Amino acid sequence: MKHFLLATTLIFSAPAAMACETVTIGDLTVEHAWSKATIGAGRPGVFYVEIKNSGTTDDALVGITTPAAGMPMLHETVVQDGIASMPHAMSVPVPAGQSVQLAPGGYHGMLMELTTALKEGDSFPVTLSFEKSGEVTVNVDVLSLRAEGPDCADAGQ
Amino acid sequence: MLGVGAYRTRNRPARSEVLPVPIGQMTWTLTDHQGRLVRPSDWAGRPVMVFFGFTWCPDVCPTTLSDISLWLEELGADADRLIVALISVDPERDTPDALAGYVSNFDPRIIGLTGPADEVAQAAADFRATYRRVDKEGGDYTMDHTAGVFLFHPDGRFASIIDFHEDRRFAVPKLRRTLS
Numbered sequence: 366m367k368h369f370l371l372a373t374t375l376i377f378s379a380p381a382a383m384a385c386e387t388v389t390i391g392d393l394t395v396e397h398a399w400s401k402a403t404i405g406a407g408r409p410g411v412f413y414v415e416i417k418n419s420g421t422t423d424d425a426l427v428g429i430t431t432p433a434a435g436m437p438m439l440h441e442t443v444v445q446d447g448i449a450s451m452p453h454a455m456s457v458p459v460p461a462g463q464s465v466q467l468a469p470g471g472y473h474g475m476l477m478e479l480t481t482a483l484k485e486g487d488s489f490p491v492t493l494s495f496e497k498s499g500e501v502t503v504n505v506d507v508l509s510l511r512a513e514g515p516d517c518a519d520a521g522q
Numbered sequence: 523m524l525g526v527g528a529y530r531t532r533n534r535p536a537r538s539e540v541l542p543v544p545i546g547q548m549t550w551t552l553t554d555h556q557g558r559l560v561r562p563s564d565w566a567g568r569p570v571m572v573f574f575g576f577t578w579c580p581d582v583c584p585t586t587l588s589d590i591s592l593w594l595e596e597l598g599a600d601a602d603r604l605i606v607a608l609i610s611v612d613p614e615r616d617t618p619d620a621l622a623g624y625v626s627n628f629d630p631r632i633i634g635l636t637g638p639a640d641e642v643a644q645a646a647a648d649f650r651a652t653y654r655r656v657d658k659e660g661g662d663y664t665m666d667h668t669a670g671v672f673l674f675h676p677d678g679r680f681a682s683i684i685d686f687h688e689d690r691r692f693a694v695p696k697l698r699r700t701l702s
């Protein structure tokens with residue numbers, strides 16, 4: 366019940382497409398943060414984002430936290446010999462001068478123990494922890510379960 | 523004989539050593555998301571597209587279903603005779619109702635199939651698919667599973683696999699070849 370109250374205050378309907386917002390921390394640019402609607406709160410949610418490192422020092426995403434889930438984790442979908450698995454990723458490298466995507470079929474935030482179902486049109490914050498640059502919070506747009514990514518003018522997909 | 527062998531080699535998935543058996547030789551019985559029993563013989567004479575997954579899967583499975591929905595939209599009415607089925611590898615959680623809530627988010631031609639563990643195992647064996655339960659801390663679990671999409675000709679012969687990381691632009695031409 367405590368979780369439920371927390372969730373209702375922190376998850377709200379987004380008036381605009383927050384996935385298209387850009388947040389920076391040091392040399393890192395974080396944008397296109399989105400998620401997919403879930404059926405109920407029992408199934409895990411997912412978190413996708415793009416991170417660009419315009420600096421000269423390698424960094425790494427080492428963790429995520431969010432009030433929307435009791436157990437958020439970094440995962441990587443791996444397809445080996447035709448079989449898909451999604452092991453825990455200790456960190457996601459963000460090399461100097463490069464962009465990385467948490468995107469369908471690759472790295473993703475796995476949002477286990479959701480505090481409430483994620484509904485299309487909602488938004489929730491996720492705090493990303495980087496090895497060197499520290500922490501930054503982004504607002505995540507919940508798109509439909511069918512969505513393949515946010516519809517931003519500058520989306521790099 | 524050589525000609526047939528060459529044909530098979532060209533169409534065969536790169537990493538799979540054994541081909542799925544023809545639909546007509548499969549022996550599973552599953553239940554669809556509307557609670558109806560489905561047997562391989564129900565698919566006789568129709569092209570078939572099958573993939574394995576589970577509805578607690580937030581990444582690979584909805585991505586595959588989104589892709590399939592786009593292919594079906596592109597094919598339009600040409601795909602109306604195509605059987606499109608998601609077979610759950612997690613029948614413990616994927617009841618027909620759970621599948622119904624899930625597939626309703628995608629193209630309405632996609633059906634969900636589930637059933638007793640031994641029937642799901644039989645289906646996986648017939649398709650030469652594999653799956654494995656992976657336990658997580660706290661009693662939760664996820665499933666590793668074959669990610670490719672299996673295609674069969676209307677006469678039930680295996681046609682090809684669309685691999686998960688394959689360039690999706692080739693999927694629709696592949697599908698058109700299967701439909702005819």
Ligand SMILES: [Cu+2]
Nearest residue numbers: 440451475581
């Ligand atoms: Cu995952």
